[in-house]
Amino acid sequence: MKKNILILTLILFTGFISEAQVKKGDVLIKNGTVLTITKGTLDNTDVLIKDGKISRIGKNLKAPNGVQEIDATGKFIMPGIIDAHSHIALSSVNEGTSQVTAEVNMGDVIDPFDVSIYRALAGGVTSTHALHGSANVIGGESETLKLRYGTSNPEELKFEDAPRTIKFALGENPTRGGRSRGIQPSSRMGVEAMLRNSFNDAIAYRSTWAAYKADKNPRKVAPEYDLRMETLVDILDGKVLVHCHSYRADEIYMLLKVFTDFGIKKLTFQHANEAYKVASELAEFGASASVFADWWAYKLEVYWSTAYNATILTRNGVLTSINSDSGELIRHLFHEAAKTQKYGDLSDEEALSLITLNPAKQLGIDNRVGSIEVGKDADIAIFEGHPLSVYAIPVMTFVDGVKYFDRANDIADQRIYINPEEAVENITIFNREDEDRCMEEGVVSFEALFSNKK
Amino acid sequence: MKLLLTKTIRAVFLMLLTVSTVSLNAQSDPTGESAVTRTFAITNATVIQAPGKELKGATVVIKNGLIQAVGTNVTVPTNAQVIDGKDMFVYAGFIDGLANTGAKRPENTPRPNDLFSPDPPNDYAGITPEHSLLDQLDIESNTIASMRKEGFAISHSVPFGRMLPGAGSIILLGDKKHADELILSKDVTMFTQFAGAPGAYPGNVLGIMAKYRNLYRNAENNKKHYDSYAENPSGIERPERDRVTEAFFPVVTKQQAVMYDASGVLEVQRAMRLQKELGFRLMVGNVKQAWDLGQMFKDNGTGVFLSLDLPDAPKEAKGKDLDEMTEETKRLEARKVDFYKKYVGQAASLANSGVKFGFSSLDATSTKVKANLLTMIENGLSENDALAALTTNAASLLGIDKITGTVEAGKIANIMVSNAPYFTKDSQIKFMFVDGDKYDFEIKEKGAAGNGNRSAAAGNDPIVGSWTYNFETPNGASTGKMTFAKDGDTYTGKMTSNDGAPDANLQEVTFANGTLSFIFMIDAGGQSVELVVSGTVTGNQYDAEVTVSAFNFSTPMSATKDGQ
Numbered sequence A: 001m002k003k004n005i006l007i008l009t010l011i012l013f014t015g016f017i018s019e020a021q022v023k024k025g026d027v028l029i030k031n032g033t034v035l036t037i038t039k040g041t042l043d044n045t046d047v048l049i050k051d052g053k054i055s056r057i058g059k060n061l062k063a064p065n066g067v068q069e070i071d072a073t074g075k076f077i078m079p080g081i082i083d084a085h086s087h088i089a090l091s092s093v094n095e096g097t098s099q100v101t102a103e104v105n106m107g108d109v110i111d112p113f114d115v116s117i118y119r120a121l122a123g124g125v126t127s128t129h130a131l132h133g134s135a136n137v138i139g140g141e142s143e144t145l146k147l148r149y150g151t152s153n154p155e156e157l158k159f160e161d162a163p164r165t166i167k168f169a170l171g172e173n174p175t176r177g178g179r180s181r182g183i184q185p186s187s188r189m190g191v192e193a194m195l196r197n198s199f200n201d202a203i204a205y206r207s208t209w210a211a212y213k214a215d216k217n218p219r220k221v222a223p224e225y226d227l228r229m230e231t232l233v234d235i236l237d238g239k240v241l242v243h244c245h246s247y248r249a250d251e252i253y254m255l256l257k258v259f260t261d262f263g264i265k266k267l268t269f270q271h272a273n274e275a276y277k278v279a280s281e282l283a284e285f286g287a288s289a290s291v292f293a294d295w296w297a298y299k300l301e302v303y304w305s306t307a308y309n310a311t312i313l314t315r316n317g318v319l320t321s322i323n324s325d326s327g328e329l330i331r332h333l334f335h336e337a338a339k340t341q342k343y344g345d346l347s348d349e350e351a352l353s354l355i356t357l358n359p360a361k362q363l364g365i366d367n368r369v370g371s372i373e374v375g376k377d378a379d380i381a382i383f384e385g386h387p388l389s390v391y392a393i394p395v396m397t398f399v400d401g402v403k404y405f406d407r408a409n410d411i412a413d414q415r416i417y418i419n420p421e422e423a424v425e426n427i428t429i430f431n432r433e434d435e436d437r438c439m440e441e442g443v444v445s446f447e448a449l450f451s452n453k454k
Numbered sequence B: 001m002k003l004l005l006t007k008t009i010r011a012v013f014l015m016l017l018t019v020s021t022v023s024l025n026a027q028s029d030p031t032g033e034s035a036v037t038r039t040f041a042i043t044n045a046t047v048i049q050a051p052g053k054e055l056k057g058a059t060v061v062i063k064n065g066l067i068q069a070v071g072t073n074v075t076v077p078t079n080a081q082v083i084d085g086k087d088m089f090v091y092a093g094f095i096d097g098l099a100n101t102g103a104k105r106p107e108n109t110p111r112p113n114d115l116f117s118p119d120p121p122n123d124y125a126g127i128t129p130e131h132s133l134l135d136q137l138d139i140e141s142n143t144i145a146s147m148r149k150e151g152f153a154i155s156h157s158v159p160f161g162r163m164l165p166g167a168g169s170i171i172l173l174g175d176k177k178h179a180d181e182l183i184l185s186k187d188v189t190m191f192t193q194f195a196g197a198p199g200a201y202p203g204n205v206l207g208i209m210a211k212y213r214n215l216y217r218n219a220e221n222n223k224k225h226y227d228s229y230a231e232n233p234s235g236i237e238r239p240e241r242d243r244v245t246e247a248f249f250p251v252v253t254k255q256q257a258v259m260y261d262a263s264g265v266l267e268v269q270r271a272m273r274l275q276k277e278l279g280f281r282l283m284v285g286n287v288k289q290a291w292d293l294g295q296m297f298k299d300n301g302t303g304v305f306l307s308l309d310l311p312d313a314p315k316e317a318k319g320k321d322l323d324e325m326t327e328e329t330k331r332l333e334a335r336k337v338d339f340y341k342k343y344v345g346q347a348a349s350l351a352n353s354g355v356k357f358g359f360s361s362l363d364a365t366s367t368k369v370k371a372n373l374l375t376m377i378e379n380g381l382s383e384n385d386a387l388a389a390l391t392t393n394a395a396s397l398l399g400i401d402k403i404t405g406t407v408e409a410g411k412i413a414n415i416m417v418s419n420a421p422y423f424t425k426d427s428q429i430k431f432m433f434v435d436g437d438k439y440d441f442e443i444k445e446k447g448a449a450g451n452g453n454r455s456a457a458a459g460n461d462p463i464v465g466s467w468t469y470n471f472e473t474p475n476g477a478s479t480g481k482m483t484f485a486k487d488g489d490t491y492t493g494k495m496t497s498n499d500g501a502p503d504a505n506l507q508e509v510t511f512a513n514g515t516l517s518f519i520f521m522i523d524a525g526g527q528s529v530e531l532v533v534s535g536t537v538t539g540n541q542y543d544a545e546v547t548v549s550a551f552n553f554s555t556p557m558s559a560t561k562d563g564q
Helices: A002-018 A116-121 A172-181 A188-214 A227-236 A249-262 A275-285 A309-315 A329-342 A348-353 A357-363 A433-437 B002-024 B142-149 B205-231 B243-252 B265-278 B294-300 B319-324 B327-352 B366-378 B383-390 B392-397
Strands: A027-035 A041-050 A053-058 A068-071 A075-079 A081-086 A125-130 A138-146 A164-169 A240-246 A267-271 A288-291 A320-322 A380-384 A393-399 A402-406 B040-050 B053-063 B066-071 B081-084 B089-092 B094-099 B152-157 B166-172 B183-193 B257-261 B282-287 B303-307 B357-360 B415-418 B429-434 B437-440 B465-473 B476-487 B490-497 B504-512 B515-524 B527-538 B541-548 B553-561
Touching: A027 A348, A027 A380, A081 A267, A081 A329, A081 A357, A116 A125, A116 A329, A116 A402, A125 A329, A125 A357, A125 A380, A125 A393, A138 A188, A164 A227, A172 A188, A188 A227, A188 A249, A227 A240, A227 B205, A240 A249, A240 A357, A249 A267, A249 A275, A267 A275, A275 A288, A275 A309, A288 A309, A288 A357, A309 A320, A309 A329, A320 A329, A320 A357, A329 A348, B040 B415, B094 B142, B094 B282, B094 B357, B094 B392, B142 B152, B142 B366, B142 B429, B142 B527, B152 B183, B152 B429, B183 B243, B205 B243, B205 B265, B257 B265, B265 B282, B265 B294, B282 B357, B294 B327, B303 B327, B303 B392, B327 B357, B327 B366, B327 B383, B357 B383, B357 B392, B366 B383, B366 B515, B383 B392, B465 B541, B476 B504, B490 B515
Parallel strands: A027 A068, A027 A075, A081 A125, A164 A240, A240 A267, A267 A288, A288 A320, B040 B081, B040 B089, B094 B152, B183 B257, B257 B282, B282 B303, B303 B357
Antiparallel strands: A027 A041, A041 A053, A075 A380, A125 A138, A138 A164, A380 A393, A393 A402, B040 B053, B053 B066, B089 B415, B152 B166, B166 B183, B415 B429, B429 B437, B465 B476, B465 B553, B476 B490, B490 B504, B504 B515, B515 B527, B527 B541, B541 B553
């Protein structure tokens, strides 16, 4: 008993330390056009933020003592944009040496110094879904982030208590990795086989451990612990939301069948350029889709793409979001959402939902963010011009009521840590994840280092 | 007659005594190298027994490898070699918290035929925690002498490798005949790095973190299995004798700490994340960017060894260069200076937040150690805190404070003697005692000591001229010419490879105390890769090591000066 108390104290104590202390703000945003997403558009309305939460929405609100007022007359206030597919703020993207790496965790490799975070904030983005790359059939667990830029502590970027998510990948990327290493999978059939084998292994693992736990013998011997299998079991048990990189309708449909067979329900297809072909099947399964607005033609498997994808999916009842997968597109996801009005005539609310509430639902954080409602986190973007207009300019971005971007005070050098031996690091707007996309060429091999063929 | 008899008896007795002494010393010494005596007395010196504890006009007696007495009223033993310590300063020998000192880098593990990249053999994956520094310890390694020359008597040295290279041991930086004689404390830490296997799992920090958790959790379970089998094997499956899991047992039971090479602020926090989850005892070494982490270190009780390597100071623009600078460039330059200050002020800021730390020479050049310490002191580190980091704090972090770290009777005779207070620019180390053995160093003339170079007369420079070099690469031998020139106090150099690659300019060429170091960049498939070369010049021979930190690789290089 004493020992248990000791352990409990230790756990509480450790928990206390690891809990990062994030900043929360108080602010009153006055007299803006509030695009709530869930409760319509409110003209000349104030939003009061207390301790990082939206505490009141209404007219003629008074700022409590000491709370800063921001005049948003003529401006638009919308929920912070959420990017359901991003690789910014990560030190590594792929553990590409193996094709099933459910055990790895993007929470281990958060890079709070990535200037792309600030660029995303400057596009009104407040949260990203930091995904493992697409080199593996089953990649690693992802991390949902809040873009609290300015810290050196990676823990402070984590979206507290966001559900666990994991990256899967189908098609050309994992098979290219497999072929280049001479390992499975080298075809789409191999991808399916690996998925089924992995889940069957996980079922066997689960029953081995269940038998061990049920065994009353005090001298029982524990079976081998396998973090990869632990994660796969949690997927089977519905504790981890699956986000699957996919393009073609046949492979999307394949995964629906696999997940049906194994009873896995929480599934979002990422990219899913051909999802429009299986929209009704997705709706029936309850799977959602996170797509590009109109990005295509960068490889064969995206040949049959359409800018109407998001609209077709939405009209067929599939929960849909629009993502960036890029350190550049992330800066203007509001334009990406607006494209669905050009191609498909979505309403303002539908279009904005694609980059706010819908991705929040896909990440299981819609109880906290994705709309402007009392009680939700004060993750908010203020725009000059309607965010769906080509003239839209993001002017301020708040996370937990703390202002992380202000166009009026936009310091040119946003780097957090500086290399004192270099004036400017080699930073380009296209960042590391571009290398990972074509990783087989991007990585210099050790042998190439000493090769005479320069 | 009686008197004669007594005399004879005494003579015989003395003879016998002499004979027995000789036989006790075992072999004769044809080399004439062994010390005449192991008893020493440093008299009338300023003795800094511990940080802030100074004795003036004191005597230190060393006998049988131990400090026998320290004080102002100490009798000098008759058989002692007396060192006049007038104007000399006596310190405890320094302790290096994390280094490869004494370790010889093994041949790279060749890529196995038919490598299955998701599950490579442990030695290729770099998962060899069952290895020990002792497997790589080489008494001939010149790193031992070069660190001793800088005042270090003890090093916590770790083997070369990848993710889990093996156990670190605490060694004495002495000149010994057998590797065993160097060992003070064997296998005290499990050394861990964020270094992935080339093209195999774990390939990067993602896989390394996961693999570490997996190994640790299994070791916890396996330990229970082993224990219950040891207690009573009847009816229990025989545990597999897995060397990797067995190597984790002392970590799981917290007898052995885990030492991470964690130079960056993110690596430190990643190591701490694993520690919080798994609960092992954590030490981090080679730390370069921890100025924000003081509170975290204190909360977690992490043992910290800061890097003795520092970035080069940004050059201040003057005159025309300054006039031509845009405002933006000026701001960028100012930020470089700000961050330079953070690097050089790291030790001071951690000391101020109450963190007890030691130092690590892992990435440092031995000849720059003192200059870097002085830079840290200029940037706010107190001399007492610097000395504590080099001696008492390092000793207590490594659990050897009962036997070393101070100049006190009963401790191991690890002593450094300098000709001026150590933390002054012109001080030079005159003697080192390691484990009671004395090492003498030549004091250089003032002026010559000023720039730290054993500056040879112009025209007779040991470096300037053309050299033929040769080193092994994974693709075979690379040979060519290196030429060095000297402009004032600055060396420049160029390297021309015989394989037709473009000439490489040698940067940061330094030659001090017989050590020639430089770096050069080569182009590898469009990516610029830095190679660091450092080694000793003996006459017309240069023996060095080429290190490519980007690939955690090094290889020996030799060069011969042409035309001699």
